[in-house]
Amino acid sequence: MELIMAKIDLSNISHTYNPKDVKPTYALNPFSMTWENGNRYAILGPSGCGKTTMLNIVSGLVRPSEGKILFDDKDVTDLKTENRNISQVFQFPVIYNTMTVYDNLAFPLKCRNFTKEKIEERVQSVSQTLNLSSFLNIPARKLTADQKQLISLGRGLVREDVAAVLMDEPLTVIDPDLKFRLRRSLKEINEQYKTTLVYVTHDQNEAMTFADNIIVMDQGEIVQVGLPKDLFEKPKTTFVGYFIGSPAMNLFSSEVFSNNSIKFNNLEINTRTDLSKIKNKKVKLGIRSEFIKIANEQKDNVVNVKVSRVEDFGNFKLITGKIGDFEIKSKVERETPISSENLKLYLPADKCCIYSEDKLVQ
Ligand code: ADP
Ligand code: MG
Numbered sequence: 001m002e003l004i005m006a007k008i009d010l011s012n013i014s015h016t017y018n019p020k021d022v023k024p025t026y027a028l029n030p031f032s033m034t035w036e037n038g039n040r041y042a043i044l045g046p047s048g049c050g051k052t053t054m055l056n057i058v059s060g061l062v063r064p065s066e067g068k069i070l071f072d073d074k075d076v077t078d079l080k081t082e083n084r085n086i087s088q089v090f091q092f093p094v095i096y097n098t099m100t101v102y103d104n105l106a107f108p109l110k111c112r113n114f115t116k117e118k119i120e121e122r123v124q125s126v127s128q129t130l131n132l133s134s135f136l137n138i139p140a141r142k143l144t145a146d147q148k149q150l151i152s153l154g155r156g157l158v159r160e161d162v163a164a165v166l167m168d169e170p171l172t173v174i175d176p177d178l179k180f181r182l183r184r185s186l187k188e189i190n191e192q193y194k195t196t197l198v199y200v201t202h203d204q205n206e207a208m209t210f211a212d213n214i215i216v217m218d219q220g221e222i223v224q225v226g227l228p229k230d231l232f233e234k235p236k237t238t239f240v241g242y243f244i245g246s247p248a249m250n251l252f253s254s255e256v257f258s259n260n261s262i263k264f265n266n267l268e269i270n271t272r273t274d275l276s277k278i279k280n281k282k283v284k285l286g287i288r289s290e291f292i293k294i295a296n297e298q299k300d301n302v303v304n305v306k307v308s309r310v311e312d313f314g315n316f317k318l319i320t321g322k323i324g325d326f327e328i329k330s331k332v333e334r335e336t337p338i339s340s341e342n343l344k345l346y347l348p349a350d351k352c353c354i355y356s357e358d359k360l361v362q
Pocket of ligand 2: 051052053091168
């Protein structure tokens with residue numbers, strides 16, 4: 001059976017690997033999400049947060065403890081992997097060492113009785129994309145670890161008739177240059193064939209350069225789904241602020257001071273957030289180092305900073321300083337002269353995010 005589908009719905013899914021325990025631990029807490037056909041998604045989060053579990057639920061290798069998987073509104077929760085019309089690239093390459101590279105790539109097509117001509121066309125096309133053309137007649141065991149990873153990726157991409165390709169950290173041992181090229185190729189494949197691509201990674205740069213839709217996970221929770229811009233400008237939790245961006249978002253333990261200002265280190269900082277409804281007055285102020293500017297005069301939202309370090313990254317300078325016991329980081333243009341160890345920094349009110357119980361106050 002082949003499924004032609006438009007979208008993938010994960011409906012009230014949750015998963016525990018120890019359902020019989022008195023207190024089962026959940027690898028995935030209940031969530032719902034839709035993957036639209038033809039989009040590129042990245043699932044981003046630290047090791048152990050549940051990324052692989054989520055992919056395996058979609059491909060059918062793991063049956064979710066609760067909830068349903070729908071392919072184009074059709075319930076496939078109990079459908080076997082073979083019947084889901086999905087190809088999956090695993091984190092650790094699965095290849096047949098004694099077969100040639102050609103036969104490894106052709107295998108998913110041979111299993112489905114594609115014609116010799118079609119197989120030839122697809123293997124040639126994929127091997128060119130992946131720089132494997134000159135190795136086609138060599139047994140796979142003779143290839144290096146990174147080439148083996150490419151074969152594994154190639155096997156995931158060789159079928160054109162799949163509804164989605166799920167890739168679990170597929171490029172971990174590939175060198176950065178080739179990695180960059182491959183992500184571009186993947187984008188082209190996505191644009192050409194309109195295949196839904198889902199790319200799992202713990203690397204924010206990979207996620208940002210690959211996908212339009214980034215699903216950020218933390219400890220079995222989906223904490224934010226959005227464009228790179230959303231994750232950067234309005235992280236929904238302090239975890240996202242910390243995990244996305246380099247350096248991490250500045251976070252200062254503060255107290256609500258008025259309906260739209262907070263205090264930290266005895267400094268009042270204005271925000272554009274309505275703080276009147278917050279019960280717990282202890283909040284965090286979050287601001288990206290990119291939004292903090294050097295100020296020449298004392299005015300609202302200007303703080304005095306004792307500079308502890310200035311690093312030149314070529315295209316920008318990173319200032320690290322202290323406000324009392326708080327550390328603050330500011331990214332400034334590299335031409336900016338920093339002559340004194342006492343600096344005034346301006347924290348624009350509209351760039352100040354307020355977190356209550358580590359969640360963004362909207
Ligand atoms: P990630 O891919 O983000 O590193 P995983 O989905 O592999 O995370 O794991 C999520 C959680 O589930 C982790 O705590 C992990 O230890 C646990 N886990 C994963 N696979 C199994 C398994 N087969 N049996 C028991 N626990 C597992
Ligand atoms: Mg994993």
